[in-house]
Amino acid sequence: MRKKNPDRLFVAGHRGMAGAAILRRFQGEGIELLHADRQQLDLCDPRQVDQYFAEHRPTGVIFAAAKVGGIFANEQFPVEFLSENVLMATHVINAAFRYSVRRLLFLGSTCIYPRDCEQPIQETSLLSGPLEETNEAYALAKIVGLKLCQAYRKQHGVQFHSVMPTNLYGPGDNYHQENSHVLPALIRRFHEAKVAGAASVTIWGTGKARREFLHVEDLADAVHFVFQLDNPPDWVNVGTGSDLSVLNLAQRIAEVVGYQGEIQIDPSRPEGTPVKCTEMSLLHQLGWKHKIEIEDGLRMTYESFLRERQSGSLREY
Ligand SMILES: NC(=O)c1ccc[n+]([C@@H]2O[C@H](COP(=O)([O-])OP(=O)(O)OC[C@H]3O[C@@H](n4cnc5c(N)ncnc54)[C@H](OP(=O)(O)O)[C@@H]3O)[C@@H](O)[C@H]2O)c1
Numbered sequence: 409m410r411k412k413n414p415d416r417l418f419v420a421g422h423r424g425m426a427g428a429a430i431l432r433r434f435q436g437e438g439i440e441l442l443h444a445d446r447q448q449l450d451l452c453d454p455r456q457v458d459q460y461f462a463e464h465r466p467t468g469v470i471f472a473a474a475k476v477g478g479i480f481a482n483e484q485f486p487v488e489f490l491s492e493n494v495l496m497a498t499h500v501i502n503a504a505f506r507y508s509v510r511r512l513l514f515l516g517s518t519c520i521y522p523r524d525c526e527q528p529i530q531e532t533s534l535l536s537g538p539l540e541e542t543n544e545a546y547a548l549a550k551i552v553g554l555k556l557c558q559a560y561r562k563q564h565g566v567q568f569h570s571v572m573p574t575n576l577y578g579p580g581d582n583y584h585q586e587n588s589h590v591l592p593a594l595i596r597r598f599h600e601a602k603v604a605g606a607a608s609v610t611i612w613g614t615g616k617a618r619r620e621f622l623h624v625e626d627l628a629d630a631v632h633f634v635f636q637l638d639n640p641p642d643w644v645n646v647g648t649g650s651d652l653s654v655l656n657l658a659q660r661i662a663e664v665v666g667y668q669g670e671i672q673i674d675p676s677r678p679e680g681t682p683v684k685c686t687e688m689s690l691l692h693q694l695g696w697k698h699k700i701e702i703e704d705g706l707r708m709t710y711e712s713f714l715r716e717r718q719s720g721s722l723r724e725y
Contacts (some may be wrong), residue, residue: 413636414468414510418442420451420500421473425580425624426515430470433628442466451496461507469504469512470631478587479542486545493546497553505560513635514570516554516643518686520547528687531645558642569640571631574647574686578624579712584724591621594658595713598665608670613679615655620647620685623700633696641690648698649688664706
């Protein structure tokens, strides 16, 4: 059984990669979509959050805002990653309850599961072991948000719940030289190597590490689906359930980009955990499966990279 969506939906973090895709997914369904730029609404400020809920009275909330960054930023600024993410999540979730929001969906992440948890990662692995040290502050803050939703649901019976997306890619991704994730970083490097006529591109590590990627439009579709379930799980993985090696990813990207040179590996460079993939049976049983396979997703993403670059909107922070 599925219920209708709330009629006034606040998407927090609508300018981000995930938030923007979620906003697009809910458009054209007769729902009033609410959003605010950070200049209008700083989610770390409890008074601004309260005032926003008092004025706009959303009946549903999707929480896709976060202070997000790479390993370097996470290691340099654990205070900001922990405190800002806890503040944003607690202010929005508490305000949602105070203003009688019927339904709230919180975006967690598979990177908040324990560092050495069993593969593929099951939902039950949460809090079963030590976190990855490099993003511990971020993970702790996200776990607070997810657990606060669960606590509200348990204590007050409200539909506050979470999803756990795997690595995302697609339009609006971050192409920063040092701070971007592996997939956008490789798109940029192969594109630039093609333009420069470079003879080879070197990837970090052995290329054997295996990773899973989900197109952000699929994430938005999963959020749309889970948001309408009558009795959703407290949290559910959102991924494809299949992975590929970083070398295979690089070869596919080189092909999509049209790069003809060699691909070399540098095993002296770090490559992180050898395998990371989600166990997807829970969401599959509920009735959702991803639609965009990696071949099509990479082609679409390279097209959006070229468009964003041409229009000057390519994100590099
Ligand atoms: N990207 C991935 O691979 C991935 C994978 C799994 C889970 N997720 C989860 O998905 C969520 C969104 O990730 P994303 O990749 O879309 O991140 P993103 O592109 O960096 O977007 C985050 C958004 O949060 C907003 N924000 C941050 N601090 C704020 C504040 N104090 N007040 C108001 N808005 C604030 C940002 O606003 P500005 O635009 O003003 O900066 C931005 O729009 C996160 O919870 C993340 O953990 C992402």
